[in-house]
Amino acid sequence: MAVTIKDVAKQAGVSPATVSRVIADNPRISSKTKQKVREVMEELGYFPNFQARNLVAKKSQTLGIVMENSATLAFQNPFFPEVLRGISTRAHGSQYGLYLSTGATQEEIHREVVEMAQGKRVDGIILLYSKIGDPVMEYLGQCGLPFSVVGRPYKDPETVSYVDNDNINNAKETVEYLIGLGHRHIAFVGGATDFVVSLDRMEGYRQALDQHDIPFVEAYAVNQELMQGKEREAIRQLMALDVPPTAIVTHDDMVAYEVIGYLEDLQIRVPEDISIIGFNNHAISKHLKPPLSTVDISIYELGLHAAELVLEKITDESVPPKQVVVSSRLIERGSCRRL
Amino acid sequence: MAVTIKDVAKQAGVSPATVSRVIADNPRISSKTKQKVREVMEELGYFPNFQARNLVAKKSQTLGIVMENSATLAFQNPFFPEVLRGISTRAHGSQYGLYLSTGATQEEIHREVVEMAQGKRVDGIILLYSKIGDPVMEYLGQCGLPFSVVGRPYKDPETVSYVDNDNINNAKETVEYLIGLGHRHIAFVGGATDFVVSLDRMEGYRQALDQHDIPFVEAYAVNQELMQGKEREAIRQLMALDVPPTAIVTHDDMVAYEVIGYLEDLQIRVPEDISIIGFNNHAISKHLKPPLSTVDISIYELGLHAAELVLEKITDESVPPKQVVVSSRLIERGSCRRL
DNA sequence: CTGAAAGCGCTTACAG
DNA sequence: CTGAAAGCGCTTACAG
Numbered sequence: 001m002a003v004t005i006k007d008v009a010k011q012a013g014v015s016p017a018t019v020s021r022v023i024a025d026n027p028r029i030s031s032k033t034k035q036k037v038r039e040v041m042e043e044l045g046y047f048p049n050f051q052a053r054n055l056v057a058k059k060s061q062t063l064g065i066v067m068e069n070s071a072t073l074a075f076q077n078p079f080f081p082e083v084l085r086g087i088s089t090r091a092h093g094s095q096y097g098l099y100l101s102t103g104a105t106q107e108e109i110h111r112e113v114v115e116m117a118q119g120k121r122v123d124g125i126i127l128l129y130s131k132i133g134d135p136v137m138e139y140l141g142q143c144g145l146p147f148s149v150v151g152r153p154y155k156d157p158e159t160v161s162y163v164d165n166d167n168i169n170n171a172k173e174t175v176e177y178l179i180g181l182g183h184r185h186i187a188f189v190g191g192a193t194d195f196v197v198s199l200d201r202m203e204g205y206r207q208a209l210d211q212h213d214i215p216f217v218e219a220y221a222v223n224q225e226l227m228q229g230k231e232r233e234a235i236r237q238l239m240a241l242d243v244p245p246t247a248i249v250t251h252d253d254m255v256a257y258e259v260i261g262y263l264e265d266l267q268i269r270v271p272e273d274i275s276i277i278g279f280n281n282h283a284i285s286k287h288l289k290p291p292l293s294t295v296d297i298s299i300y301e302l303g304l305h306a307a308e309l310v311l312e313k314i315t316d317e318s319v320p321p322k323q324v325v326v327s328s329r330l331i332e333r334g335s336c337r338r339l
Numbered sequence: 340m341a342v343t344i345k346d347v348a349k350q351a352g353v354s355p356a357t358v359s360r361v362i363a364d365n366p367r368i369s370s371k372t373k374q375k376v377r378e379v380m381e382e383l384g385y386f387p388n389f390q391a392r393n394l395v396a397k398k399s400q401t402l403g404i405v406m407e408n409s410a411t412l413a414f415q416n417p418f419f420p421e422v423l424r425g426i427s428t429r430a431h432g433s434q435y436g437l438y439l440s441t442g443a444t445q446e447e448i449h450r451e452v453v454e455m456a457q458g459k460r461v462d463g464i465i466l467l468y469s470k471i472g473d474p475v476m477e478y479l480g481q482c483g484l485p486f487s488v489v490g491r492p493y494k495d496p497e498t499v500s501y502v503d504n505d506n507i508n509n510a511k512e513t514v515e516y517l518i519g520l521g522h523r524h525i526a527f528v529g530g531a532t533d534f535v536v537s538l539d540r541m542e543g544y545r546q547a548l549d550q551h552d553i554p555f556v557e558a559y560a561v562n563q564e565l566m567q568g569k570e571r572e573a574i575r576q577l578m579a580l581d582v583p584p585t586a587i588v589t590h591d592d593m594v595a596y597e598v599i600g601y602l603e604d605l606q607i608r609v610p611e612d613i614s615i616i617g618f619n620n621h622a623i624s625k626h627l628k629p630p631l632s633t634v635d636i637s638i639y640e641l642g643l644h645a646a647e648l649v650l651e652k653i654t655d656e657s658v659p660p661k662q663v664v665v666s667s668r669l670i671e672r673g674s675c676r677r678l
Numbered sequence: 679c680t681g682a683a684a685g686c687g688c689t690t691a692c693a694g
Numbered sequence: 695c696t697g698a699a700a701g702c703g704c705t706t707a708c709a710g
Contacts, residue, residue, distance in 0.1 A: 002457065004703055015681045020705055028679060047457030051399065052703035055390040056686045062438075081420050084439075092441035097460070099401075099438055100423075102431035118341065118386030120687095121436070257626035282623070287596035289628040343687055354697045359689055367695060391687035395702045459703095 003044045012040040023048060054120075062097045063087070063310060064122035066113055066136065068129050077254060078282050079299055080128070083150060086303020087126060094311055096123075110136050117145045124310035130154065130162070130196045146313030148306045152323075154196050161313060163305040163324040165297045167197050170328045171204025171249070174277055174295055177330055178247045179212050182339030183275065186214075187238055187245035189255055190223040198223065201251055201279070220245055231255075235262040239274075246274060246339060253278035253285045253294050256335075260288075275336035290334035301326045342383045351379040362387060393459075401436040402426070402649060403461035405452055405475065407468050416593060417621050418638055419467070422489060425642020426465060433650055435462075449475050456484045463649035469493065469501070469535045485652030489645045491662075493535050500652060502644040502663040504636045506536050509667045510543025510588070513616055513634055516669055517586045518551050521678030522614065525553075526577055526584035528594055529562040537562065540590055540618070559584055570594075574601040585613060585678060592617035592624045592633050595674075599627075614675035629673035640665045 005023075009016040014037060021029050022037040040046075054060045065087065067080060084098075091098055099122050103109040113136050116122045125140060130151030140147045141160065149162040178186050188205045191198040202221065209216050219241055227234040238245065250256040256278035260270050270276050271290060278285065281296035305324045312319055344362075348355040353376060360368050361376040379385075393399045404426065406419060423437075430437055438461050442448040452475050455461045464479060469490030479486045480499065488501040517525050527544045530537040541560065548555050558580055566573040577584065589595040595617035599609050609615050610629060617624060620635035644663045651658055 002459070002703095005705095006703080016703090017681060017683095017705080018679090020703095021680085024705085030679060033679080045457075047454065049394070049703050050454075050458040050460045051390050051394040052686090053705080054686095055388070055394055055688085055703080056705045058686075060390065065439075078417065078420075081417075088439070088441040089443070092443070092447070096441075097438060098441055099436060100404075100427070102427040102435075102437055104428070104431070108431070115386065115389075118384075119389040120341070121389045254623065257623055261626050284593065284596055284621070284623050287600050287627075341687095344689095345687080355687090356689080356698080357696060359687095360696085363689085369695060372695080388687050391702090392689080393702095394687080394704085395689045397702075 002049070003046050004049070005046075007044060008037065008040050008046050011044060012037045058120070059123050060097075060121060061095060062099050062122045063091050063307065064099045064101065064113070064116045064125040066101045066109060066125055066127050068109075068131075077252070077280075079280060082299040083128060083303035083306070086300040086305075087307045088303075090304050090307035090311070096307075096311070106135070110139065113139060114143075117143050124148075124314045126150065126306045126310055128306075130164075131192075131194045132196065132199075133194070146310050146317065148309035148313070150302050150306045152196055152200070157323070159321055161309040161321045161323070163302050163309060163326060164197075165302075165328045166325055167200035168204040168207065170279075170295050170297070171201040172208045173204075174249055174279075174330060175205050175208035176212070177332075178249070178275060178277065178336065179208065179214070181247075181275065181336060183247040184214055185217075185220070185243055185245045185247070187220040187222065187248045189234075189248060189250040189259060190221070191251045191255075192224040198251060205249065231258060232262050232265075235259055236266065239263070239266055239268060247336065248274065248276050250276065250278050253280050253282040253292055256285075256292055256294070257288065260335075271335050271337040277336055281331060286333065288335075293331060293333045293335045295328050295330050297328045298326045341388070342385050343388070344385075346383060347376065347379050347385050350383060351376045397459070398462050399436075399460060400434060401438050401461045402430050402646065403438045403440065403452070403455045403464040405440045405448060405464055405466050407448075407470075416591070416619075418619060421638040422467060422642035422645070425639040425644075426646045427642075429643050429646035429650070435646075435650070445474070449478065452478060453482075456482050463487075463653045465489065465645045465649055467645075469503075470531075470533045471535065471538075472533070485649050485656065487645045487648035487652070489641050491535055491539070496662070498660055500648040500660045500662070502641050502648060502665060503536075504641070504667045505664055506539035507543040507546065509618075509634050509636070510540040511547045512543075513588055513618075513669060514544050514547035515551070516671075517588070517614060517616065517675065518547065518553070520586075520614065520675060522586040523553055524556075524559070524582055524584045524586070526559040526561065526587045528573075528587060528589045528598060529560070530590045530594075531563040537590060544588065570597060571601045571604075574598055575605065578602070578605055578607060586675065587613065587615050589615065589617050592619050592621040592631055595624075595631055595633070596627065599674075610674050610676040616675055620670060625672065627674075632670060632672045632674045634667050634669050636667045637665045 005016045005019045009019045019037055022034050101109055101112045103112045124146035127149045130149050130153050132154045152162055152164045153160050175186055190202050206216055222234050250259055256276050268274055278292050278294040281294045285292040285294050344355045344358045348358045358376055361373050440448055440451050442451045463485035466488045469488050469492050471493045491501055491503045492499050514525055529541050545555055561573050589598055595615050607613055617631050617633040620633045624631040624633050
């Protein structure tokens with residue numbers, strides 16, 4: 001059996017209550033007693049039982065991390081480890097542990113979150129994505145548990161603490177960068193349209209076109225739903241248009257790599273024949289040929305702030321919801337050319 | 340306050356013990372009572388408190404994941420999310436949760452592991468790396484907590500449950516593949532030499548050379564310690580040798596990308612002037628130009644088995660240590676050419 | 679400055 | 695088939 005507070009108490013000739021106070025470094029305990037108890041703890045190899053401690057303290061010193069695991073997408077993308085690194089760093093600084101959701105479907109995730117919250121497994125939750133009509137976000141909003149979101153909530157964003165990039169502006173500036181290079185026929189390959197980030201980037205794309213009096217061409221705007229897994233065919237069709245685009249903005253570097261591959265198969269060269277720009281600045285993007293121009297979104301910072309936001313809420317429930325915008329920057333490399 | 344077992348008991352007109360038994364689906368409870376209790380649970384929105392339940396059950400239904408976080412390396416590498424996906428899938432299947440270590444230094448990690456184990460925070464641990472003289476592994480071996488390792492332990496491997504690739508053979512076959520293409524001057528860019536996987540791959544490299552009567556050239560074998568962060572310079576020196584290599588094996592795809600970049604700066608083309616092969620088959624490697632030949636090590640499977648192994652140990656402490664070898668395969672793409 | 683007692687929310691022999 | 699009681703390992707008013 002593991003050594004408990006009672007064993008220490010007996011050995012040190014004090015009461016369990018005193019041992020408990022020594023652990024908490026209660027100032028009302030004499031330093032002699034503290035020292036004695038600490039020696040015994042050392043000697044017996046005592047370690048506090050978290051379950052017991054958390055049960056009475058009504059907290060867990062743990063943050064729940066909820067991610068989209070469906071289709072293994074979140075895991076494939078380097079976004080996840082990097083945001084986790086940010087969260088981990090901040091959580092560790094406040095002695096918080098990390099508990100990961102493992103569910104694959106939306107239902108499983110939802111159930112897990114309810115269990116985490118109701119079962120008092122975690123003191124707060126970080127939601128790593130924001131999608132439209134998400135029951136998980138809905139539940140979090142109601143249940144009262146502190147939480148933060150990476151990404152702007154679709155509904156009532158001002159009522160929740162979240163961290164995000166200015167995705168609309170990012171996309172806008174990205175498109176304007178291409179316009180500045182002389183492009184007028186710019187396509188956009190977006191992500192799943194139930195994610196807010198996808199909507200925002202599409203919105204920025206449209207805004208940029210609008211402001212520069214470039215008509216929005218339906219066929220230039222592609223997204224995951226439209227492609228239905230047939231990315232190759234979608235790109236083929238895009239390039240087979242009467243007026244094919246001279247530049248493509250993709251919502252993620254990984255997608256950019258794929259698109260570049262499809263284009264090559266069509267004997268279309270980047271950047272000679274077409275310019276490509278990505279998003280998220282993966283670690284390998286600079287090693288590509290041509291090196292991929294992209295938008296760095298400071299993923300690590302997103303994680304850091306997400307953790308900071310929940311931790312704030314946990315420390316003081318009454319703190320009003322807070323929104324943090326993390327800066328992004330366009331990184332020019334070799335995948336776009338001036339027309 | 341959250342609703343407890345007592346509230347349910349009162350409302351249902353039974354004792355708390357009965358409610359507890361209904362939760363556990365104890366067969367000795369009449370189905371009428373069960374139904375009634377379940378209705379009340381539903382009605383009141385009851386959820387069991389994990390802390391309390393775990394305290395008495397002396398288990399946590401949680402697996403601890405311990406990773407190397409130093410220098411942010413583990414996080415950058417796609418290995419981590421993929422192995423986590425495997426673990427997550429298996430753990431979820433057995434209703435186990437995942438608890439992540441957050442420490443950055445070896446000392447912090449060690450302390451965390453001791454806390455996880457002694458504090459009964461987790462029922463078992465998966466160690467995501469194997470290095471020489473690792474105090475964490477040492478501790479795990481002694482403390483009696485079920486654990487498994489991704490990677491062969493350096494000391495007494497037969498006494499611990501681990502999953503690994505046959506790294507020696509992988510490297511050997513990789514080198515032999517290059518020999519088969521007519522290469523005789525083959526360099527090896529390895530990882531940190533305190534990781535067992537690095538040693539193994541180096542060993543396989545030497546074995547292949549030996550068996551084909553190719554002398555081992557000291558200057559051809561580079562590793563992380565030797566380079567000391569000056570990878571570019573190391574590659575320059577390598578190529579400036581009197582007899583420069585005609586092929587380079589790198590211990591990870593990410594390293595291969597970098598090396599390719601440095602080579603290009605030296606006006607050395609891949610695969611025309613030199614062949615390159617990587618390890619671990621990152622998702623983007625196929626999109627590179629040239630597409631990177633590499634060794635796929637079934638990372639997802641590694642995670643799956645690692646979880647399986649701890650879970651086995653947790654279910655039955657007496658089960659003997661088990662070793663699983665996960666298959667790997669060389670993927671020929673465009674980065675190597677026949678001499 | 680320290681201890682006895684109650685209690686956190688649950689489970690599980692022990693009775694009946 | 696069900697309940698009363700003890701207990702998991704800790705913390706924290708309440709006394710003194």
